[in-house]
Amino acid sequence: MDLKTLFRRISPGAPLKVDGRNFNGAPHETRWTAALTAGVIACGMMLAPAAAQNPPYDLVLRNARIIDGSGREAYRGDVAISGDTIANIAPVIASDARRVIDLGGQVLAPGFVDVHTHVRVRRGIFEHPTADNYVRQGVTTVIEGPDGSSPVPLAPFLRQLAALPKSLNIGAFIGQGSVRAAIIGRVNRPASAQEIEKMRVIVEQGMRDGAFGLSSGLEYVPGTYTPLDEIVELAKVAGRLGGHYQSHIRGEGRPVVEAVQEAIAVGERGGLPTQITHHKVVGRTSWGKSVETLRLIDQARARGVDVTIDQYPYTSGHLSNQLPAWALEGSLDDARNRLKNPDLRIKIKAEVVRRLRRGGTGGDLTKIVFLHCAWDPSLDGKNLAEVTQLRGYKASPEDGAEVTLWMFEQGDCDRMQRDVMGEADIERILKHPATMIASDGEIPLGLGDPHASPTHPRSYGAFARVLGVYVRERKVIKLEEAARKMSGLPAQRLGLRDRGLIRAGMKADLVVFDPARVRDTATYDNPHQYAEGIPLVIVNGEVVFENNAMTAARPGRVLYGPAKQ
């Protein structure tokens, strides 16, 4: 222990014993000086054990079943916190502390780190800086800027977040799609060498502003217009500055194998770690392809490419509007004008019909569910078959396509595709040692309000669902391994050296849960329900959730990537 740490542990007025000598009763000044002098003397003769006899910690968590986030087996112990830091871990810590909480044998794990979130959507984090839906499932850090979409430049956004009193930590990626849009707009062509050079400058600035790496969303406009070579050029910049690449790959159904190959190629050619985000196999006819994708990932790892995966534990996913990418080039008005051209409209509709038939939902219009339609909230929660019938059509792919175009013209809606992933693929991906858990969620409109517009339950339950369903009920992975996938592994991927593990000296982001009770309660029909069995959450040493309520503490910080200046 260094003197600075010792100094922090000694608070005036607290009972003090250093190196066996009792300084109680002396005036404060004297005690401080005496303690430091003793520290100096004792440093050469094993100060640490002596000083640990009676440190006035801020918080001691007793009787914990410690799962440290490394994957190592749980063990019993007490954990002491000083300030924002884990100060001591021992079988028994009997010392005085400002506060002692007896965990009664419940699990104490590192706070969960969610590497793929959309918490800025509809200003979610600014509307609800307590992020209750995340904190209440044990998440203490959320990362924004996924799927190629981030603010550009990143710095003002991070400054706003830094000024925002918030319950959890937050960081961000710089998004390839957003960078591209900033330089050449939403155009369907490769960028020129000059344009790529400008994009490289923006990516570099994003990294220096504190991004953890470069994200891409290659199923979305404008990411989908980007050739592999162009992505590699930007990835090299992120990699050179210590960042990694996180990709929503180019296809998650029929082309999923080729799309995983592309993400591996970015890592290999760009010389940086690469991550397949929300890895899944969409559509019954493609189920089972995770055998092949995981084999490719294993082969890449074996030849030295640092490939990792994240995943959310649900069979339903988000669905973007079904229009082909070429029809969405340019502004929203450009796209709507194309639909006014009868010939183009026929072509676009034919493509939507094809997608409705051959996409993940396989022609079943009831599987496309609208979450939020700002222009007509009465459609929230209805499926495409219902809306098609409401419009006086029958629920065929042809009529569904007609209604899809009509909805797009009205202002469009958020939508989900229900039950398009198979459990066998989910379990196979979950078991892979390179897979971590990430929600792909948001802080929904009407947080916690049962009458709010529907949302994907992953925003409330992804982490708790893994613990309740995949660990306890189905025993797909062990509890310690699940905790590693939620804390140690994502922290390592982000390069957060002081988070993600329970170790002395690490930041005190911690979650307490009862492994027999922890569960997600958010369902597709009732999504706005918080996870259960997680009684206590600590961020940077401060309790942010206990007694079934968020506390007044707002200890969350902005976390910065490896090249932050």
Ligand SMILES: [Zn+2]
């Ligand atoms: Zn995505």
